[in-house]
Amino acid sequence: MSSNHRTESQALAQADLLSREHCLQLDAQDPLAACRERFTLPAGVIYLDGNSLGAMPAAVPARMRQAIEQEWAVGLIRSWNDADWYPAPQRVGARIAELIGASGSEVIVADSTSVNLFKLLVAALRMRPGRQTILGENGNFPTDAYVAAGVAELTGVQHRAVAPDEVLAALNEDVAVLTLTHVNYKSGQVYDMAAITRRAHEVGALVIWDLAHTAGAMPCELNACEADFAVGCGYKYLNGGPGAPSFAFVATRHQAALRQPITGWHGHATPFAFGQTYTPAPGIDRMLVGTAPQMGLFSLEAALSAFDDVDLQQLRAKSLSLTSLFIALVDQQLSGHGFGLATPRNPALRGSQVSLTHEQGYAIVQALIARGVIGDFRAPDILRFGFAALYLSHADVWDAVTTLKDVMDRRSWATPEFMARKAVT
Known part of the structure; x- marks a missing residue:
């Protein structure tokens, strides 16, 4: 300050x-x-x-009218190409990247925050074989805890939640991944992203940051903090509208090794080849699953113009x-x-x-x-x-x-x- x-x-x-x-x-x-x-x-x-x-x-109503009355009603399926619908997840992700201290190739918009958290938790566990703990915080947003507990049950590891002031002490060599919300949804308290990420890396753990109450509200320097992964929603401080799609961040250094569990066709290296064997797309695109919620993407993209030159x-x-x-x-x-x-x-x-x-x-x-x-x-x-x-x-x-x-x-x-x-x- x-x-x-x-x-x-x-x-x-x-x-x-x-x-x-x-x-x-x-x-x-x-x-x-x-x-x-x-x-x-x-x-x-x-x-x-x-x-x-x-x-x-x-800026949102005019963009939505155009999408509905022209691109959908008139352009029909041609708009996937003619109106640049198809690359919207990458395009909107790159705009959000500017607000969270990431590069444009590290952020993509897809699915909900809960689904993206699930994908990243499983991917992080796969990157830390042999480790048996997902570490979290008591008092985190309930969905984050529910998803972590579900992933633990699915994969046979344990989900352990500790008091906020015990997080650093709880990090050890058995922790595969730590999942925290950067700004607590109830109290509004901010975690020290750099210090916690640094300590997690010292014991070989990965960290997933939930930026639901950070993105669009305050600066965030994911790359400067050497963050591994992050998720966040598009409808709070980013103003994308109710149920706006979520974003996911994967640091460049992790993208080649990332194996997320929902292997849908939009995350395939050649989706329109329609092959029967899954080959992940290079880079951040492998976080995609199915067809993006296009209308939500258009609303969020228009909403992000409110941050122009801010x-x-x-x-x-x-x-x-x-x-x-x-x-x-x-x-x-x-x-x-x-x-x-x-x-x-x-x-x-x-x-x-x-x-x-x-x-x-x-x-x-x-x-x-x-x-x-x-x-x-x-x-x-x-x-x-x-x-x-x-x-x-x-x-x-x-x-x-x-x-x-x-x-x-x-x-x-x-x-x-x-x-x-x-x-x-």
């Missing part, structure tokens, strides 16, 4: 600076302020849930400014309302979200949503607020906390409507 940002964070802790006017001053100096126009946001809504589903970039260091600085402001305002305005802070106060340990705790967290989030401030809830007591720096302002943060204070002062959450659990929280 720059010295300027440290000074700003310290200043935000001073109560006399915490005013809406000060927030407007910060917004007037924001080099990313114009990026808000790259998104379609409903009037009267403060959207603090981009860590779950990103806002829609303004300095990721400026993105990170603004993200930390927004989250620091939110924490300071919660301290100032919500004392006595029973909130705890699940997210690290140290900005260097924080992703682009702030998680509060409260025994009535679900109802409070529902009351906020009814007032146009959209966050989400994670059991048992987490109120999650994501800060997508491309389209949020400091004034949004002020207004969100002011609304939260009003909800608490009036006990607006304490109604049957807000306390009744919906299917999606």
Whole structure:
């Protein structure tokens, strides 16, 4: 973090600076302020849930209309060639690579995050024969743990999960692969990718990083950290739309040895030869399985234009400014309302979200949503607020906390409507 940002964070802790006017001053100096126009946001809504589903970039509708009304409706099957449908997984992967510190030939878009994690876990185990452990973290996103446990059962190894502060100590010569989410989905805490990867390599283990809450929210230097593998979804901070396809990263040094388990025809060296024996494609293409979800790819590709000419260091600085402001305002305005802070106060340990705790967290989030401030809830007591720096302002943060204070002062959450659990929280 720059010295300027440290000074700003310290200043935000001073109560006399915490005013809406000060927030407007910060917004007037924001080099990313114009990026808000790259998104379609409903009037009267403060959207603090981009860590779950990103806002829609303004470039998406026109691209989807073209894909549906021209390329599909008119071009029909010819569009695989004429509209360059076929190389979309590689093309979109190369664009994401720019955001995660990888080369364009190391990232491809395919399948879901869960499927890509499965493929990489099996591939990593095959690269470390004789080792008997998949190591993970207690408190990781449940799907990551479920997939790892399933792979362990399938392959006859063990899946061992430890507390976050025990990960380094648990790495030993029996660990084949360590799987971690770079930014924890509940707390927003950031792992030290370089240090953990270095320690894993010292004992001969491989590492798979889940970048679901990293890509598009903060800089990530996979190659500088000598990362082995990574996965991430396209619909959170990358704003590709609900269920947008996932990406997979395989370091160049591992690609020739990679044997992923779902050997579909798009991962074949010559898919249109239609041979009966599988030969993996060279390079990252061997991570492909079947026909790509083309409409999802087109949406994600258009959405990524929102990052054109964005300095990721400026993105990170603004993200930390927004989250620091939110924490300071919660301290100032919500004392006595029973909130705890699940997210690290140290900005260097924080992703682009702030998680509060409260025994009535679900109802409070529902009351906020009814007032146009959209966050989400994670059991048992987490109120999650994501800060997508491309389209949020400091004034949004002020207004969100002011609304939260009003909800608490009036006990607006304490109604049957807000306390009744919906299917999606």
